[in-house]
Amino acid sequence: MPLRAGHYAEGAEALLVALALKGDVRAFEELTRRRQSWIRQLLRRCCLDEHLADDLAQEVFLTAWRKLRQLQEPDRLAGWLQRIAITTWLQHQRRAQLPTGPVVVEELPAADRRPDVARDLDRALATLPADQRLCVVLSYHEGHSHNEISQMTELPLGTVKSHIARGSAALREHLASYRSRT
Amino acid sequence: MSDGMMEEHDPELLALFAQAEHDLPGEDFVAGVSAAIDRARQRRRVRNVSLACLFVLLEWLLDTPLSQGLGQLAVALESTLVPVTTPWLQLLLAPVNSLAGVVGLSLLLLHSIYRRVWN
Numbered sequence: 001m002p003l004r005a006g007h008y009a010e011g012a013e014a015l016l017v018a019l020a021l022k023g024d025v026r027a028f029e030e031l032t033r034r035r036q037s038w039i040r041q042l043l044r045r046c047c048l049d050e051h052l053a054d055d056l057a058q059e060v061f062l063t064a065w066r067k068l069r070q071l072q073e074p075d076r077l078a079g080w081l082q083r084i085a086i087t088t089w090l091q092h093q094r095r096a097q098l099p100t101g102p103v104v105v106e107e108l109p110a111a112d113r114r115p116d117v118a119r120d121l122d123r124a125l126a127t128l129p130a131d132q133r134l135c136v137v138l139s140y141h142e143g144h145s146h147n148e149i150s151q152m153t154e155l156p157l158g159t160v161k162s163h164i165a166r167g168s169a170a171l172r173e174h175l176a177s178y179r180s181r182t
Numbered sequence: 183m184s185d186g187m188m189e190e191h192d193p194e195l196l197a198l199f200a201q202a203e204h205d206l207p208g209e210d211f212v213a214g215v216s217a218a219i220d221r222a223r224q225r226r227r228v229r230n231v232s233l234a235c236l237f238v239l240l241e242w243l244l245d246t247p248l249s250q251g252l253g254q255l256a257v258a259l260e261s262t263l264v265p266v267t268t269p270w271l272q273l274l275l276a277p278v279n280s281l282a283g284v285v286g287l288s289l290l291l292l293h294s295i296y297r298r299v300w301n
Contacts (some may be wrong), residue, residue, distance in 0.1 A: 025216065025219060025220075028219070029212055029215070029216055032208075032211075032212050032215050032216075033208050033209075033212050036206065036208040036211050036212060036215075037205050037206040037208060040206050040211070041203065041206065054211065054214075057211070058211070058214055058215055058218055061215045061218075062215065062218050062219065062222065065215075065219050065222075066222070117198060117201045117202045118201075118202040118204065121198055121199065121202045122202075139191070140191065140195055140196060140199045141199050168191075168192050168195060171195055172192060172194070172195065175195070175198060178194070178198055
């Protein structure tokens with residue numbers, strides 16, 4: 001039985017997943033509402049383009065809606081969504097044959113509304129090659145272990161470790177002005 | 183938090199990543215996702231209706247040849263492979279002494295080979 005309109009916001013995530021599995025679009029909308037900011041920010045950190053990130057995030061939620069039956073355990077929605085997001089990003093990178101090197105800083109969209117830390121972090125991330133950036137984001141932004149990152153990205157563990165070590169060093173250098181402030 | 187936090191992380195970088203986090207307003211985005219889901223559902227509905235119409239049309243067009251073909255197939259499947267005159271032996275061999283029996287046994291054999299190879 002569907003929930004009453006106001007009750008979706010209070011519903012537990014597993015319940016909303018169960019309702020969405022039965023075709024309840026409003027339950028899925030609530031799940032999207034709760035997770036959208038996190039997924040969009042993850043993709044923004046990966047691709048450094050707000051509009052592209054939002055398009056990819058929409059693709060992520062659409063894929064999630066279509067493949068919801070593949071989610072074995074409803075309480076693992078977050079990790080499942082994250083995997084879809086990373087796969088979507090990697091597929092987009094391959095499909096669009098995006099340059100794997102650093103992004104030219106001048107090409108970054110002006111984002112005056114964002115706090116300075118976010119803007120400067122994006123600028124620093126833009127200097128990293130795409131694979132290195134993804135590993136650093138998954139490690140620092142998402143808190144994943146090297147092993148988990150290796151599984152998600154299908155990169156060898158040694159490569160992941162070196163990407164994170166080099167990426168962190170480059171970020172430290174670019175964000176040196178923040179060291180005294182944090 | 184996963185094991186990732188146990189591994190070497192620069193605390194200052196971690197702090198910067200945390201500071202860079204901010205909630206993104208989601209109503210427009212959610213509306214966009216809902217609209218995309220609606221479009222996808224509509225496309226699926228149109229596809230299903232088209233397939234159903236195509237099926238009905240084919241069924242209507244091929245009604246006579248289909249029923250004739252099925253009738254001939256049924257007769258062919260029932261035909262005995264080795265003529266047996268003794269009634270009790272005929273009954274005993276009935277499951278295997280026909281094209282249908284051979285086809286059925288072949289399918290069972292293929293299935294068991296498939297399971298042995300892939301399991």
